[in-house]
Amino acid sequence: MMGKYIQDSKVINQAFSITYINLNTSTSVDEIGGQGIAKYLRIVSLFFKVLIQLILIRPHFTYMTPTAGGMGFYKDWPLAMICKLFSGKFIAHFHNKGASNYQDSKVDNWLYRRFFNNTYVILLAEELYADICKYVGRERLYICPNGIPDPYQELVSKESNEPLKLLFLSNLIREKGIFDLLQAIALLKKDNIPVQCDIVGGDGDISEKELLEEIALLDIKEQINFLGKRYGSEKLQLIQSSDIFVFPTYYRKECFPLVLLEAMAFGLPIITTTEGGIPSIIRNEENGLIIKSKDPQNLSLVIRKLLYNKEMRSLLGKAARKDFSQEFTLEKFEQNFLRNIEQIVLKEQ
Template structure:
């Protein structure tokens, strides 16, 4: 397959989010680059997280340049396969629709890899429905989880779908850091839809019950601002229980994971599909509490590696945390089961092999 050319049109950081990190893993993969003759084009137009979803003349000009680059690359390298990571809905989908249509006009074999969802939320709109029919015609699709097939079921037959869970690099020789307190960790962008206020309410419940918790929020300030969060902590009298640390990366982020007893991610973010942060927590042997959003139920095995709860359920979050506090052996066993599942299914090397196999199959069957 080394002489088989693939054009990867994907998101690369910045900004840093799940799709861009997976794009970087593919871009840097020896497995993939040694198997195919790979060429890459960055699909991202946003410069940072706050720029995602916004329009403007700068983005319009950059998109026009992107289309020209796609056309020139197709003519010059003549790929056997094109791989695209599109958006599922809204203005970002309309942009990616044009990219895929250009590839189809140039008679390219196309596979799309979804890191978001939302097709089903727009499929009953006449205009979007028409575009989706055109977009998905003769396409192969990679999804992160079986759960996500319902989102595109109207347009794509299951035989044209590949399931490929994400993976992340393994950190070798992880240190065990004993702690006196019971530490809870939230690690994501500080967004309302990531469940920040739900976890804060759960902490309020636990504090009123006299539970000795320490809850750490680690992430970049987004639609929740630092001053707003601090005011809320003060109002709830949680200054000795809840701590906000801002964005942390690399070793600094790992330190928080290594000092934690339970990871809580009560997301209801509408684009949530397969959060890499849950894989990071499982690698560190942490039981995870999260919601039934997107592909999360295929990551966490309920009551074995953690808990899947309904969205907007701070009372249940508090109950699960309290149970794990009072049953330390079960807490530890859940963490061990989660790490085992991570090593069996969600490592980067397994992800790279899955992507390689999918692309080989697409080329063979084209």
Template sequence: MKNSKPKILFILHVPPPVHGAAMMGKFLQDSSLINDTYECSFVNLSTSEKLNEIGQGGFNKVMRYFKLVYRVVHKAIKDKPNLIYMTPTSKGVGFYKDAFIALVLKLLGNNLVYHFHNKGVALNQHKLFDNFLYKLTFRNAKAILLSARLIFDIKKYFAKEDIFICPNGIPIIDFSPSEIENKPHMNILFLSNLLVSKGVYVLLEACQILKQLNLPFRCEMVGAEGDISAASLQEKISELNLHEQVVYLGKKYGEEKYALFSKSDIFVLPTYDEAFPLVLLEAMQFALPIVSSDVGGIGDMVTSHQNGFVTQPGDAQKVAEHLAFLIGDENEARRMGKNGREKFFASYTLEKFEQSMNSIFSDLTK
């Protein structure tokens, strides 16, 4: 009997390397709901195998790219999908590479939906060539955004009725959140790749302020090396005389990572540029009050005085003030953490994400 399920070709990022868009791609690839509802095929859009290769060139990456183009075109011609789902980079060379693939698929007559896990279109739309390419690539296509707060980034190229909103969601972890009970110091957790854009140096400046205030805290920094090396980080920690308060623990995954969340009291991500960071959802699940930046969709996840605080990016003084408040008022820190956990289960589980994506795909394949 002929399969009557709609066909979807997914062109997306999956690990390695590990980052938010790749994790969401993996969740989609493994989703029983999506795979049972549609006839799915998947192509990995990434040409980077390691985090530090992202944004870099090289012969190997060029060869991977041409192999990627061949695989995508071959799949599109062979499978004749009803819909092609793609997670493009929004700007720069990454967008140029993804746009070429998208334009080839459009020439073949395919219907495309773009799922934006990053932002940057609005920053580059004034450039003559970029504007021209955005118009060609996005014409007659649909878009999925992580938050309505990100509509500004693509509104020049997509009508409101062509934009769908689907927040990220993550699996429920079988770990109990810790309680703040008579601890000698508050445990502050930073968990992200070591990148300047993640606010690593902002956090260290904030920690220096906390030390000057003689507040009891320990800050554990966890993540893979990026444009900040482990050696550079340690050098900065020593320069600020924070070696007794701040420790870098390297990369942690799986149960080791969850154990860190479970024993922490506060989560901090003073990022400069973000769309919808999964790590904040993890922190919410573990009932941690959050101090982060008011960028991208973070304002959806974190509401000041309810489940944490949001600041303007780069404001180490404000980050320190909010951390000092949470360190000084355990009851408020506990209340905010519980509010965040409730919000996570209400809105940001993997099940809710899959249901939202399924509803969008249903609309787009009718």
């Protein structure tokens, strides 16, 4: 998504002469992370496509958004090496993490050292530096938070729902904390606290069937509305109609969740954790509430706190909206991105 924003940005494309190559080798969501002869052939074809463009263009800089570890990194590594060979300087912009999970392997350590050698790195948040600090000095490190188009130009007061509506928006991945949220809602029901929760997202490592079985087991069918996948204006309408956004993630690959920016854009009070770069987005009791992950009991208490404190919901939501409009719009991302690239260019002159 962020790559598409860059490609479509008039501001960025007016500042530099850019040739774009799509490095995606999967033809569907289900194929991501998979293998097969067809996919290997597409990787080989992509390698030669990049090589030909490098020979023809001889760019001053090459910019890449690589995968930080695993099979994706092995695919991206030879592409990075030929970019370094045929261009002046190499910039790696990471939208994921995972290098620290592989760096103890002798093979991966060797690959990382050559990948990061003489490489400028852009990260989404300061907290993510720990993932690559073994290979990258701070003199080659730049921070550029993501931003999204503002879907809600004017914040409008809405009538309170009865009961208040929670929203969970993510694919059904266990480490996103979805089962913790269900258990927290079961605890609230046990104490006769009225609450409704919309769950929006497609299958991950949890299927719809498994989710519904867990909901039935906890006896919270009346409290949960599972909506499956929602996109575009339909998704934004769901965010706008909600009262509290809950994202109790402990996903080890979490970096800079765009769903938090979407919730902030609509002025929702947010409950989340400190995973990845989230502390660069949410500040506890200022523009959201931070909880300890894997703790349904504590999550239920924090939800209860917001349910019964309208003033806190309002203050957190207004602060979230203000921070979004100042720090996390697409326009702000473009400014930060250009500033980082220009600083790298100046350093090399």
